[in-house]
Amino acid sequence: MYHIEKSIKNIINYSFLPDTSNIIHIGYGIDSNYIRCCATSIISFCKNNPQENFHFYIMISNLDEISKNKFHLLAKQNSINITIYEIDISFFKQLPSRLAFPLPTYFRFILPSILKDLDKVFYIDADVICINNASEFFNTKLNTNIIAAVPDTIDTATNRNNDLGLKNHIYFNAGVIIINIKKWNLLNIFDKLIKEILTDPKKFYMLDQDALNLILTQKIAYLPKKFNYFNGFYPWHKDSITNKEIILLHFTSSPKPWDLGWEVSSMSNDYNRDLYKTYENQTPWKNASPVYPKHYRRLRIYSQDLYHHGYYLSSIKYYILYLLTKLKK
Known part of the structure; x- marks a missing residue:
């Protein structure tokens, strides 16, 4: 069994919650390329759920002092808690990675170990923003399931299930998952995930997402896609869902809203073109230049x-x- 404590280099706490009851715990695993959008995701939750008490957890390998100061300011200005875990990635270097999926994608594996004293945590990809009140999402019951997640697109699900040899399984997207921490740790899910990946790394084209689907099959509560709506994959003008129904919007495609090229991209439309920027400009990263x-x-x-x-x-x-x-x- 791997002890995650060995990988935690540093813990930084910015605590400004005036009320520590009924806290919503939300975690992110990022690298330096996703710092600004992580902050944007955080502010989007705060602005659309002002009635909630939030504690955000950020797992990152290295964070520069300027960004630390900005996260401190973000926490102070919004009366929230932010805990930053600086992670030594030495252990994760044995796992496969790709340009689109760098090693911090595996950080979601260790979140339940870090937060072992909690019952439930919401893991959110940093390119997800909350655009409406999320009370229904926060009140999701896991019952006996280990996680809750949203099914992926039909094409992705079919291809990945075939490659993984999964039968009678609904393939889910791991960008938004609700984790039953006690059950995850009791069943040693982290160890099972790592063992499976190392046994046959080439099988896991979608890396951690594939591994999660393989190990957690039949232990998943499925959520409606409004809780992880894929920008660019679901054609909004042909979909039955409306903008007011979408709770969590996931910018799964490239370019991202903070990238050079977003405004003229087919991923951008009249509704979402300035949506991300509206939230980012409420963070200490406001007016940041597009990424080349x-x-x-x-x-x-x-x-x-x-x-x-x-x-x-x-x-x-x-x-x-x-x-x-x-x-x-």
Whole structure:
């Protein structure tokens, strides 16, 4: 059995909750690329649920002093608790990772061990924002289930179930999960997940999400998609759900709302175009510049999107940058 205490390098507490009763516990696992959106996710919960007492937990390998000060200010200004766990990733380096899924994606595995004295925690991906009151979500009953989660898209579910050999299983997205901490730890879910991944790493294309589906099958309470609505995958204009019904909006696709290219992307529409920025501008990260594409293919897509919107000179500029960046690879 692995003892998570070995991986915790530092714990930082910013405590400003005036009332410590009936606390909602929400956790995030991030790297440095997701700091600003994690803060945005936090503020979105606060603004849409002013009646709740929140304690947020952030697991990250390294956090710079500027960001620490900003999280301190975020906690103080909104009368919430924020606990930051700086994690040594040495143990996780033995696990597979991809560009879209860096090693901190596994941090959700250790959250129940860190918060072992609690009954329930809400794990939220940092690219999820709360856009309406979430009382119904917070009041979810897990009963005998280990987690609650939202089913993934049909195509993803079919492909992943086939590759994992799962039968009679509804494949879920791990971006929003409610964890029964006592049951998770009692059944040693962390150890089972790690053992399964190390046995056949190539099988887990979706990494931690695949492993969670494999280990937790038949122990899941399924939630309606309004609690993890996939921006870009569900066509809003063809869907029966309305903007007012969506509780948690998950920016699963690229570009993200904080990326260069978001405004002209097909992922962006009249409703969601400025939605993320509205919340980010209520954090100490307000007015932050868009993030430049980290992969040359994103430059090509950005160039194409600019062209389709009639920005021809800018399109040419970024296509040239795409070619130059590609040549360096």
